Amino acid sequence: MHSYSVLVSELEKMVKRMVFESYGVEKYYDSFMESTNYLLRIMKYRGPETEDKTNVGARDHTDKTFMTILHQNQVNGLELKTKDGHWISFDPSPSSFVVLAGDALLAWSNNRVHSPNHRVIMSGKEERYSLGLFAFQKEMIHVPQELVDDQHPLQFKPFDNYGLLGFYYTEVGSRTECSAKAYCGV
Numbered sequence: 416m417h418s419y420s421v422l423v424s425e426l427e428k429m430v431k432r433m434v435f436e437s438y439g440v441e442k443y444y445d446s447f448m449e450s451t452n453y454l455l456r457i458m459k460y461r462g463p464e465t466e467d468k469t470n471v472g473a474r475d476h477t478d479k480t481f482m483t484i485l486h487q488n489q490v491n492g493l494e495l496k497t498k499d500g501h502w503i504s505f506d507p508s509p510s511s512f513v514v515l516a517g518d519a520l521l522a523w524s525n526n527r528v529h530s531p532n533h534r535v536i537m538s539g540k541e542e543r544y545s546l547g548l549f550a551f552q553k554e555m556i557h558v559p560q561e562l563v564d565d566q567h568p569l570q571f572k573p574f575d576n577y578g579l580l581g582f583y584y585t586e587v588g589s590r591t592e593c594s595a596k597a598y599c600g601v
Protein backbone atom coordinates (compact mmCIF):
# COMPACT_ATOMS: atom_id res chain seq x y z
CA MET A 416 0.00 0.00 0.00
CA HIS A 417 2.79 2.36 0.96
CA SER A 418 4.80 1.67 -2.19
CA TYR A 419 1.65 2.09 -4.29
CA SER A 420 1.01 5.53 -2.82
CA VAL A 421 4.64 6.54 -3.32
CA LEU A 422 4.46 5.52 -7.01
CA VAL A 423 1.15 7.27 -7.65
CA SER A 424 2.29 10.39 -5.82
CA GLU A 425 5.30 10.44 -8.19
CA LEU A 426 2.83 10.45 -11.06
CA GLU A 427 0.91 13.28 -9.42
CA LYS A 428 4.12 15.28 -9.03
CA MET A 429 4.98 14.74 -12.68
CA VAL A 430 1.57 15.83 -13.93
CA LYS A 431 1.61 18.86 -11.63
CA ARG A 432 5.05 19.83 -12.92
CA MET A 433 3.73 19.61 -16.47
CA VAL A 434 0.83 21.89 -15.55
CA PHE A 435 3.12 24.45 -13.86
CA GLU A 436 5.56 24.37 -16.80
CA SER A 437 2.80 24.71 -19.37
CA TYR A 438 1.71 27.95 -17.69
CA GLY A 439 5.30 29.18 -17.25
CA VAL A 440 5.02 29.25 -13.45
CA GLU A 441 7.46 26.45 -12.59
CA LYS A 442 9.26 28.77 -10.16
CA TYR A 443 6.37 28.16 -7.75
CA TYR A 444 6.44 24.38 -8.14
CA ASP A 445 8.90 23.36 -5.38
CA SER A 446 7.29 25.38 -2.61
CA PHE A 447 3.87 24.28 -3.83
CA MET A 448 4.89 20.62 -3.61
CA GLU A 449 6.15 21.06 -0.05
CA SER A 450 2.64 21.93 0.95
CA THR A 451 0.93 18.96 -0.74
CA ASN A 452 -0.87 16.37 1.39
CA TYR A 453 -2.08 13.04 0.04
CA LEU A 454 -5.01 10.91 1.04
CA LEU A 455 -5.28 7.39 -0.34
CA ARG A 456 -8.72 5.81 -0.29
CA ILE A 457 -9.92 2.40 -1.39
CA MET A 458 -13.45 2.34 -2.73
CA LYS A 459 -15.69 -0.66 -3.22
CA TYR A 460 -18.87 -0.49 -5.30
CA ARG A 461 -21.45 -3.25 -5.40
CA GLY A 462 -23.38 -4.08 -8.54
CA PRO A 463 -27.16 -3.56 -8.69
CA GLU A 464 -29.57 -6.06 -7.11
CA THR A 465 -30.77 -7.31 -10.46
CA GLU A 466 -28.87 -7.22 -13.69
CA ASP A 467 -31.42 -5.14 -15.58
CA LYS A 468 -30.89 -2.24 -13.18
CA THR A 469 -28.06 0.18 -12.52
CA ASN A 470 -26.81 1.46 -9.20
CA VAL A 471 -25.43 4.89 -8.42
CA GLY A 472 -22.07 4.15 -6.80
CA ALA A 473 -21.05 7.79 -6.46
CA ARG A 474 -23.26 10.77 -7.18
CA ASP A 475 -22.39 13.50 -9.64
CA HIS A 476 -19.68 15.75 -8.11
CA THR A 477 -16.43 17.56 -8.71
CA ASP A 478 -13.47 16.82 -6.44
CA LYS A 479 -12.36 19.47 -3.96
CA THR A 480 -8.76 18.36 -4.37
CA PHE A 481 -6.06 20.03 -6.39
CA MET A 482 -5.67 16.78 -8.29
CA THR A 483 -7.02 13.24 -8.01
CA ILE A 484 -5.53 10.08 -9.50
CA LEU A 485 -7.78 7.05 -9.89
CA HIS A 486 -6.97 3.44 -10.66
CA GLN A 487 -9.57 0.69 -10.88
CA ASN A 488 -10.01 -3.07 -11.24
CA GLN A 489 -11.50 -4.53 -14.45
CA VAL A 490 -15.01 -3.33 -13.60
CA ASN A 491 -15.92 -0.04 -15.26
CA GLY A 492 -18.40 2.50 -13.94
CA LEU A 493 -16.72 5.90 -13.83
CA GLU A 494 -18.38 8.48 -16.05
CA LEU A 495 -17.18 12.01 -16.79
CA LYS A 496 -19.26 14.95 -17.92
CA THR A 497 -17.89 16.88 -20.86
CA LYS A 498 -18.01 20.69 -20.88
CA ASP A 499 -21.02 20.53 -23.20
CA GLY A 500 -22.92 18.34 -20.78
CA HIS A 501 -22.55 14.80 -22.13
CA TRP A 502 -21.71 11.89 -19.85
CA ILE A 503 -18.95 9.70 -21.20
CA SER A 504 -17.85 6.32 -19.93
CA PHE A 505 -14.59 4.68 -20.86
CA ASP A 506 -12.69 1.45 -20.66
CA PRO A 507 -9.28 2.01 -19.07
CA SER A 508 -6.59 -0.62 -19.57
CA PRO A 509 -5.38 -2.34 -16.36
CA SER A 510 -2.34 -0.08 -16.36
CA SER A 511 -4.25 3.18 -16.87
CA PHE A 512 -4.53 5.93 -14.32
CA VAL A 513 -7.16 8.63 -14.55
CA VAL A 514 -5.96 12.11 -13.60
CA LEU A 515 -8.75 14.46 -12.61
CA ALA A 516 -8.42 18.17 -11.95
CA GLY A 517 -10.11 19.23 -8.73
CA ASP A 518 -11.78 22.51 -7.84
CA ALA A 519 -8.60 23.79 -6.17
CA LEU A 520 -6.76 23.46 -9.50
CA LEU A 521 -9.62 25.22 -11.27
CA ALA A 522 -9.31 28.14 -8.85
CA TRP A 523 -5.47 28.19 -8.80
CA SER A 524 -5.45 28.32 -12.62
CA ASN A 525 -7.84 31.29 -12.55
CA ASN A 526 -10.51 29.14 -14.20
CA ARG A 527 -8.31 27.77 -16.99
CA VAL A 528 -8.31 24.12 -15.97
CA HIS A 529 -11.81 22.65 -15.87
CA SER A 530 -12.62 20.30 -12.97
CA PRO A 531 -15.04 17.85 -14.52
CA ASN A 532 -18.17 16.47 -12.92
CA HIS A 533 -17.98 12.73 -12.56
CA ARG A 534 -19.97 9.86 -11.06
CA VAL A 535 -19.90 6.10 -10.73
CA ILE A 536 -22.75 4.08 -12.23
CA MET A 537 -22.72 0.35 -11.61
CA SER A 538 -24.22 -2.36 -13.75
CA GLY A 539 -23.59 -6.12 -13.90
CA LYS A 540 -22.76 -8.46 -11.03
CA GLU A 541 -19.14 -7.79 -10.36
CA GLU A 542 -17.81 -5.51 -7.65
CA ARG A 543 -15.79 -2.52 -8.65
CA TYR A 544 -12.74 -1.48 -6.65
CA SER A 545 -10.94 1.74 -7.17
CA LEU A 546 -8.00 3.43 -5.51
CA GLY A 547 -8.03 7.18 -5.28
CA LEU A 548 -5.04 9.35 -4.48
CA PHE A 549 -6.41 12.73 -3.43
CA ALA A 550 -3.92 15.61 -3.39
CA PHE A 551 -4.74 18.65 -1.24
CA GLN A 552 -2.73 21.76 -0.40
CA LYS A 553 -1.99 22.50 3.25
CA GLU A 554 -1.14 26.18 2.80
CA MET A 555 -3.18 28.97 1.29
CA ILE A 556 -3.50 28.79 -2.49
CA HIS A 557 -2.98 31.99 -4.48
CA VAL A 558 -3.61 32.39 -8.19
CA PRO A 559 -0.12 33.03 -9.67
CA GLN A 560 0.13 36.65 -10.81
CA GLU A 561 1.30 35.37 -14.23
CA LEU A 562 -2.18 33.92 -14.76
CA VAL A 563 -3.88 37.26 -14.25
CA ASP A 564 -4.04 39.96 -16.92
CA ASP A 565 -6.55 42.20 -18.71
CA GLN A 566 -8.00 39.26 -20.62
CA HIS A 567 -8.03 37.08 -17.51
CA PRO A 568 -9.02 39.19 -14.52
CA LEU A 569 -8.53 37.61 -11.11
CA GLN A 570 -11.46 35.30 -10.38
CA PHE A 571 -10.45 33.72 -7.07
CA LYS A 572 -9.26 35.13 -3.77
CA PRO A 573 -6.50 33.27 -1.86
CA PHE A 574 -8.14 30.24 -0.30
CA ASP A 575 -7.59 27.29 1.97
CA ASN A 576 -8.04 23.93 0.22
CA TYR A 577 -9.38 22.20 3.35
CA GLY A 578 -11.67 25.17 3.90
CA LEU A 579 -13.07 24.56 0.41
CA LEU A 580 -13.58 20.90 1.31
CA GLY A 581 -15.33 21.85 4.54
CA PHE A 582 -17.55 24.32 2.71
CA TYR A 583 -18.65 21.56 0.32
CA TYR A 584 -19.91 19.55 3.30
CA THR A 585 -22.13 22.39 4.51
CA GLU A 586 -25.80 22.63 3.55
CA VAL A 587 -25.18 25.67 1.32
CA GLY A 588 -21.92 24.33 -0.11
CA SER A 589 -23.42 21.02 -1.17
CA ARG A 590 -26.08 22.80 -3.20
CA THR A 591 -23.91 25.29 -5.10
CA GLU A 592 -23.03 24.46 -8.67
CA CYS A 593 -19.40 25.57 -8.42
CA SER A 594 -18.12 25.33 -4.86
CA ALA A 595 -14.87 27.16 -5.69
CA LYS A 596 -16.76 30.19 -7.04
CA ALA A 597 -19.11 30.21 -4.06
CA TYR A 598 -16.28 29.72 -1.54
CA CYS A 599 -13.54 32.00 -2.83
CA GLY A 600 -14.79 33.59 -6.04
CA VAL A 601 -14.00 37.31 -6.48
Ligand SMILES: O=C(O)CCC(=O)C(=O)O
Nearest residue numbers: 458473485493535545547
Ligand atom coordinates in the same frame (compact mmCIF):
# COMPACT_ATOMS: atom_id res chain seq x y z
O1 LIG B 1 -14.21 5.31 -7.93
C1 LIG B 1 -13.99 6.16 -8.79
O2 LIG B 1 -13.53 5.86 -9.90
C2 LIG B 1 -14.31 7.61 -8.54
C3 LIG B 1 -14.41 7.98 -7.08
C4 LIG B 1 -14.63 9.45 -6.88
O3 LIG B 1 -15.04 10.16 -7.75
C5 LIG B 1 -14.28 10.08 -5.58
O4 LIG B 1 -14.07 9.37 -4.60
O5 LIG B 1 -14.23 11.32 -5.52
Ligand SMILES: [Fe+2]
Nearest residue numbers: 476477478533
Ligand atom coordinates in the same frame (compact mmCIF):
# COMPACT_ATOMS: atom_id res chain seq x y z
FE1 LIG C 1 -14.56 12.21 -7.31
